[in-house]
Amino acid sequence: xxxxxxxxxxxxxxxxxxxxxxxxxxxxxxxxxSFDLEVENPxxxxxxxxxxxxxxxxxxxxxxxxxIKPVFNRDICIDCQNCWVWxxxxxxxxxxxxxxxxxxxxxxxxxxxxxxxxxxxxxxxMFAEAEEPEEALAQWPEKKKKEKK
Amino acid sequence: xAEKMDLxxxxxxxGNYAAAQALRQAQVDVVAAYPITxxxxxxxxxxxxxxxxxxxxxxxxVESEHAAMSGCVGAAAAGGRVATATSSQGFAxxxxxxxxxxGMRLPIVLTVVNRAxxxxxxxxxxxxxxYLGRDSGWIQLDAFNAQEAYDLTLMAFKIGEDIxxxxxxxxxxxxxxxSHTAQNVHPLTDDEAYAFVGDYxxxxxxxxxxxxxxxxxxxxxxxxxxxxxxxxxALMDSYVVIDRVFEEFxxxxxxxxxxxxxxxxxxxxxxxIALGTTVETTILAAKQLREEEGIKAGVVAPRTFRPFPFNxxxxxxxxxxxxxxxxxxxxxxxxxxxxxxxxxxxxSIPADQRPLMTNFIYGLGGRDFSIKEAKRIFREQKxxxxxxxxxxxxxxxxxxxxxxxxxxxxxxx
Numbered sequence: 001x002x003x004x005x006x007x008x009x010x011x012x013x014x015x016x017x018x019x020x021x022x023x024x025x026x027x028x029x030x031x032x033x034s035f036d037l038e039v040e041n042p043x044x045x046x047x048x049x050x051x052x053x054x055x056x057x058x059x060x061x062x063x064x065x066x067x068i069k070p071v072f073n074r075d076i077c078i079d080c081q082n083c084w085v086w087x088x089x090x091x092x093x094x095x096x097x098x099x100x101x102x103x104x105x106x107x108x109x110x111x112x113x114x115x116x117x118x119x120x121x122x123x124x125x126m127f128a129e130a131e132e133p134e135e136a137l138a139q140w141p142e143k144k145k146k147e148k149k
Numbered sequence: 150x151a152e153k154m155d156l157x158x159x160x161x162x163x164g165n166y167a168a169a170q171a172l173r174q175a176q177v178d179v180v181a182a183y184p185i186t187x188x189x190x191x192x193x194x195x196x197x198x199x200x201x202x203x204x205x206x207x208x209x210x211v212e213s214e215h216a217a218m219s220g221c222v223g224a225a226a227a228g229g230r231v232a233t234a235t236s237s238q239g240f241a242x243x244x245x246x247x248x249x250x251x252g253m254r255l256p257i258v259l260t261v262v263n264r265a266x267x268x269x270x271x272x273x274x275x276x277x278x279x280y281l282g283r284d285s286g287w288i289q290l291d292a293f294n295a296q297e298a299y300d301l302t303l304m305a306f307k308i309g310e311d312i313x314x315x316x317x318x319x320x321x322x323x324x325x326x327x328s329h330t331a332q333n334v335h336p337l338t339d340d341e342a343y344a345f346v347g348d349y350x351x352x353x354x355x356x357x358x359x360x361x362x363x364x365x366x367x368x369x370x371x372x373x374x375x376x377x378x379x380x381x382x383a384l385m386d387s388y389v390v391i392d393r394v395f396e397e398f399x400x401x402x403x404x405x406x407x408x409x410x411x412x413x414x415x416x417x418x419x420x421x422i423a424l425g426t427t428v429e430t431t432i433l434a435a436k437q438l439r440e441e442e443g444i445k446a447g448v449v450a451p452r453t454f455r456p457f458p459f460n461x462x463x464x465x466x467x468x469x470x471x472x473x474x475x476x477x478x479x480x481x482x483x484x485x486x487x488x489x490x491x492x493x494x495x496x497s498i499p500a501d502q503r504p505l506m507t508n509f510i511y512g513l514g515g516r517d518f519s520i521k522e523a524k525r526i527f528r529e530q531k532x533x534x535x536x537x538x539x540x541x542x543x544x545x546x547x548x549x550x551x552x553x554x555x556x557x558x559x560x561x562x
Binding site (some may be wrong): 019021022023024026028029031032033034035038039040041042043055056069 | 211253254255317352353358359360361362363364365366368371372375376378379382383515
């Protein structure tokens with residue numbers, strides 16, 4: 001997952017750490033540019049290669065808003081992309097339909113990805129924010145057996 | 150391609166049809182509208198123009214005025230020329246989104262046919278809705294008849310869309326008195342009108358995918374104030390472009406507009422300041438009084454309610470002996486808006502040049518305002534001027550049944 005996060009490329013700012021400028025320097029209509037440069041077909045350029053401006057939240061972290069976090073288990077994941085589709089904050093990192101992990105700079109810990117994960121056991125589970133990933137993976141539950149009717 | 154319409158040099162149009170024709174000639178990209186009395190015919194006629202092939206743009210029927218203005222905000226942010234129409238309760242429902250449009254600096258044109266605000270429910274004209282928009286950050290142009298409704302609607306696009314303005318513009322006309330009274334209107338041809346308005350030049354349009362932008366950002370105490378101040382500055386400075394567009398329009402049509410219209414003020418001793426169709430009534434009253442009684446009466450009328458013509462009012466009213474400010478909206482617990490704002494402007498001139506200022510609340514819910522009543526108000530100003538002090542309560546009600554209602558007395562020592 002190295003190289004696909006803002007953290008890897010240029011670091012992130014805490015939200016609200018922008019330089020405070022006067023009324024004569026703020027943008028007209030509070031319109032915020034996502035990029036510092038024009039980009040042709042930005043949809044075809046991976047996020048880590050786009051010239052995001054400081055106005056874009058890509059380079060700002062909101063990790064402190066989170067109290068619980070999803071942990072990803074590569075061994076169980078089937079790369080169905082359900083979590084990528086449903087994440088409300090585009091915090092699931094996937095390339096070429098392969099799940100890479102969680103963008104912890106922007107994930108708010110809502111748990112939607114866990115809810116929509118179809119594997120047994122789930123390949124994403126919520127843990128306390130302070131839990132180390134290795135410890136979380138060590139506590140992963142076993143496959144549940146179907147209940148006999 | 151939209152069909153062109155053959156127009157006579159003189160057409161018989163009411164204010165609504167005049168406004169609808171101006172919207173058609175400006176070739177608006179998106180009209181999102183929810184019809185309401187008395188502005189319904191603007192939307193209805195525009196819909197007919199669309200159905201008959203006179204318009205290339207989109208016409209979006211929505212479920213409320215809040216949705217209408219929201220649709221306009223979206224279409225304007227996407228990068229189109231956008232307009233709609235409303236009145237009264239519909240205007241009230243739009244208010245939240247009016248502030249969004251101006252804050253995002255989207256040059257939407259809103260034709261407002263002024264109507265009273267409930268309760269009690271009333272479909273007739275007064276200025277309650279116009280006053281409700283006064284802090285919304287829009288430029289507010291006021292038409293006194295159908296010709297002006299047409300002219301100002303065309304000019305509204307050119308003013309709001311100017312790169313140095315980029316603000317939404319309301320064009321007000323009085324419900325029924327202007328909107329439903331057919332008058333002679335001299336339109337431009339379709340080609341002349343479009344050439345005058347010009348092609349729309351989008352700014353920060355969301356449909357430019359190579360330069361993605363965010364509209365509607367949240368700002369708290371660290372940013373909000375600066376953005377609002379910048380917006381206020383843009384509205385305050387918009388008079389430069391308004392004056393230029395008025396001049397260009399005069400060159401094109403011979404019809405002259407000023408941010409503060411003045412009639413017979415050159416030698417006036419007393420004056421009425423008013424908005425809307427009342428201006429024409431008071432002009433007739435002033436002419437008659439000059440002929441019949443020798444009273445040097447004049448009339449002053451803001452063409453731009455916002456930006457308020459502060460300097461022009463000071464220059465015009467300095468030295469006038471007595472002025473009545475007429476407010477067609479119930480001020481509910483204060484002096485009328487026009488009275489307050491004109492008095493505010495006059496507070497910064499030397500005391501010996503300051504007119505005696507009184508306030509009349511009149512014409513609510515479409516109550517008729519007659520030439521006779523305007524003459525009575527002028528005579529009262531003349532009486533004040535002659536004795537040198539205000540002889541009546543500062544705020545009076547004109548045309549109200551029941552015991553005389555008035556508030557506040559002038560302090561003479």
